[in-house]
Amino acid sequence: MARAYYRPIISCDIARPEGAVSLASGWGWFSSVEVLQRGMTPVVIPASELPAATHCALTQPRGVVAEHPMIMGIVNTTPDSFSDGGLHAAAKDAIAGGLAMAQAGAEILDIGGESTRPGAQTVAHDEEIRRVVPVIHGLRQEGFTGVISIDTRKADVAQAALVAGASLINDVSGFTYDPDLAGVAAKADVPVCVMHGPVDPATMHLGPQYDDVLLEVYDFLEARIAALEAQGIARTRIIADPGIGFAKTQAHNLELLARLSLFHSLGVPVLLGASRKRFIGTIGNAPQAVDRMAGSVAVALGGIAQGAQIVRVHDVAETAQAIALWRASVSGTV
Known part of the structure; x- marks a missing residue:
């Protein structure tokens, strides 16, 4: 029999029926679950019929996130980013930009020194370190006490970033590019974000194919979480x-x-990073990445409505305002 996957159908409505189940101590709840199986039509069952292990995975608290939607602000220190055109390529500009994002509501700052746009080339380790370390050090020197995420695929870059003050490792390759990276995270006992993505961004846009993208991405993340646990990283320290x-x-x-919302069944916090992506420009008629703020905010709110605990965005102030108003409008209170 084909494996069953369970997707909670999340609601944030002010009227909550008896027997509804809270999603991971957050703002959403569910009373129904969609059951997905390869080659079969999805069916909806009551939450009361969930297997015990899945019920536990969906409802247990998430250790490394707050009980409200968190914003991760994107600080690219690259000269060739698709999204901001090198706005923060100079360290002083990146520091100022990060501090402005924190002031606007970002609880996490994600510092990256290697572009992962389609077709991007790998950056040398020492150059990536040169780009990110002064920014991380400068943010700490300027008094930022929140989470600093180092967006890297490389163990030595992550190690240098941790020494400078980073406190989370975010790897777009899902910890498959550098076999030593997980060990760095485990030794430092820092949280990690494991993403479904390519080992090589230079070729990722060349005809990606899946039989079932939803379930294949889920399987990949599930396997990578298990691999990270086997290398000494607790599940409570993992974000997907x-x-x-x-x-x-x-x-x-x-x-x-x-x-x-299927990804909540992994039992870890879910991060959504869709800000300024190409599909937003295509659907929203915004060819230039800098013109995709409204569409990016709309997608972020859609993810939060499905319980995503972290949204990774460029437009922090606008996203923070939208989240505040969304929460007030669904709860009836500030």
């Missing part, structure tokens, strides 16, 4: 990201977004 826009077509992205 389905990798919107990475080795995926527009159709793939939309399939993942429509059923994003």
Whole structure:
């Protein structure tokens, strides 16, 4: 028999029926679950019929996130980023930009020194370190006490970033590019974000194909979480990201977004990083990445409505305002 996957159908409505189950101590709840199996039509069952292990995975608290939607602000220190055109390529500009994001509501700052746009080339280790370490050090020197995430695939870059003050490792390759990276995270006992993405961004846009993108991404993340646990990283220190826009077509992205809540069954926080991605420009008629703020905010709110605990965004102030108003409008209170 084909394996069953369980997707909670999340609601944030003010009227909650008896027997509804809270999602991971967060703002959403569910009373029904969609059951997905390869080659079969999905069916909906009551939450009371969930297997015990899945019920536990969906309801247990998430250790490394707050009980409200968290914003991760993107600080690219690269000269060739698709999304901001090198806005923060100079360390002083990146520091100022990060501090402004923190002031606007970002609880996490994600510092990256290697572009992962389609077709991007690998950056030398020492150059990546040169780009990110002064920024991380500068943010700490300027008094930022929140989470600093180092967005890297490389163990030595992560190690240098941790010494400078980073406190989370975010790897777009799902810890498959550098076999030593997980050991760095385990030794430092820092949280990690494992993403479904390509080992090589240079070729990720060349005809990505899946039989079932939703379930294949889920299987990949489940396997990578198990591998990280085997290397000494506790599940309570792991965040999962389905990798919107990475080795995926527009159709793939939309399939993942429509059923994003499936990934809560992994039992870890879910991060959604869709900000300014190409499909937003295509659907929203915004060819230039800098013109995709409204669409990016809309996708972030859609993810939060499905329980995503972290949204990774460029437009922090606008996203923070939208989240505040969304929460007030669904709860009836500030």
